[in-house]
Amino acid sequence: MTQTQPRSRTFTWSDPSINAASLGRRSGLELLTSMIAGELPPPPVMHLIDMSRMTAEEGRVVVEMEVQEFHYNPLGSVHGGVLSTLLDTAAGCSVHSTLPAGVGYTSLDLNVKFLRPATVRSGVLRCEGNVLQRGRRTALAEAKVLDSAGRLIAHATSTCLLFDLEPPAV
Template sequence: MNLLHEIGPHLSGIEQLKAMLQTDRRPGIGETLDIRLVEVDDGRVVLEAIPDIHLYNPFGTVHGGFAATMLDFACGYAVMSRMVAGQTTSTIELKISYHKAMNKDTGTVRAEGKIITLGRRVAFTEARLTDLDGKLYASATSSLIVLSAQ
């Protein structure tokens, strides 16, 4: 069973996200990377995490997959916030730009995702990954398909 079915498939996306926020429920990859949902609004979400040495690549900086995962969550959850009960979404495309390397001294980073446009079948989003001072580490744009329950 998936997390959203456990939370309540009868709930809208924003209700599911708010339930996840209130109970600190996360999907498996969110648990593994310790990515926490911290804000939920209509068409906008914020997640936080602390990059550390366990996320390092062979070059001694945080692996880009960590930033990609945070940005993908932010884009997907932003769209999820507008889904009605029974709808879901899936990433079609994720374009990431890495602006600055992260390391264990970076501290808490925040991924803020926003909807750019939302159609009946496709959503377009953007997200930014920054530290608490607003320094930009990575940014993304994403296209997501909107799916109805079958």
């Protein structure tokens, strides 16, 4: 039976300037664990694609997302941009988890390999990011997306640029 009624989705998010005000004042791991504990709101992108859970320790971050139809591309599988967002989040946040207060990062590149499609039958996707090497100005991280059966869906490597943050305005 084909569902013919329109589907809709509504979501809300918190003001991103709340987290921005903490940049430079906390280490990356402190910022991430504050978001996980609910002391700071998650970034809007987590609500946009419905990432449901995050764990963090130094050099390692895991994010999860249950596949929904609104993640689909025209072929009926999760859009590569959604998978790339998961991979970029896990890889970038794993780098962030190693940074002291006053140091920021940005992704320089994200090299993604898509290995199999993900659909609602894939269940919860688990994306794990790990730092492979961190220097003074760049860091290399990898991330992988696994479906609920433990099959590898996608893999990525990311290079991040590290930089000093501007001191917060008083």
